[in-house]
């Protein structure tokens with residue numbers, strides 16, 4: 001048995017280290033198969049253990065994985081004239097699934113297979129419905145069937161649980177940035193809002209009129225996301241802010257050092273920070289804002305080093321926890337994700353669980 005994990009190409013090592021550590025914490029010891037830049041990690045383990053991991057390891061809590069599913073079949077010599085029949089035959093023991101995602105890895109090789117994915121969708125759906133593997137209509141409360149094409153003649157097929165998977169095809173959310181956003185960085189904060197805040201909580205956590213502080217704001221991509229949600233933003237950066245954003249009347253620009261800036265009042269709901277700085281310094285600053293009760297929620301980037309990225313991330317997150325614990329600050333949530341729009345950085349979300 002095995003679980004498959006999708007990640008950004010080039011981050012297979014981090015993804016593998018993380019699944020190995022998390023599986024070991026559940027008493028599951030396996031090994032990873034992967035290739036550089038394949039955007040895929042296969043964690044091989046004993047029968048039944050893959051299913052156990054898919055139920056127990058929260059996909060949301062994995063930093064470097066976009067998706068996790070259990071392998072049910074692997075077909076390496078598909079007849080390119082009829083791929084449907086062997087796929088259906090390989091799934092004789094499959095439980096009823098609520099929907100199917102036909103996927104590729106997020107690589108150039110993967111993208112070259114997207115036409116095949118489109119053309120096979122209809123006939124494969126029909127055949128799997130007739131076989132009773134797929135529900136007659138798409139339903140959300142059943143497992144998702146993943147058909148991962150690795151080449152024109154090979155596919156890995158498996159399933160993920162609807163209560164524990166990324167709800168997006170290939171684990172990649174579609175992100176809309178505000179119209180006229182002055183930098184592409186806007187997509188990072190927009191994605192963090194979409195992926196890291198549970199949908200059921202969004203309205204409560206992101207409200208019009210909230211006060212926000214954006215450290216390292218220029219030219220204003222992240223600020224544009226906060227403005228889009230009708231927040232009032234203190235944008236802190238020595239650089240120039242986008243004029244259109246300043247004209248909204250929702251932004252005040254402070255040409256100050258983000259490490260020195262503090263708001264006049266303790267009424268800030270959101271702190272966001274995209275300063276290009278040493279991760280340890282940023283982590284410390286974010287913890288200090290929490291200890292001082294200067295904000296309620298914070299989203300920030302931690303840049304990754306060139307080497308030992310997984311260890312560095314663990315150390316940075318541990319440093320935040322330690323600093324908060326030393327200051328006897330409890331009752332917070334800390335989560336981190338290597339988002340689709342993140343490259344050499346991860347995005348961290350720190351929030352107080354209770355309103356003070």
Ligand SMILES: C[S@@+](CC[C@H](N)C(=O)[O-])C[C@H]1O[C@@H](n2cnc3c(N)ncnc32)[C@H](O)[C@@H]1O
Pocket residue numbers: 182183184185186215216217218219220221222223236237238239256257258259274275276277
């Ligand atoms: C990656 S850019 C931010 C992009 C921005 N989030 C956006 O969406 O447009 C990093 C910014 O951090 C700012 N910065 C770096 N160190 C800073 C500091 N100590 N105080 C304030 N701003 C800082 C830089 O001037 C730069 O504009």
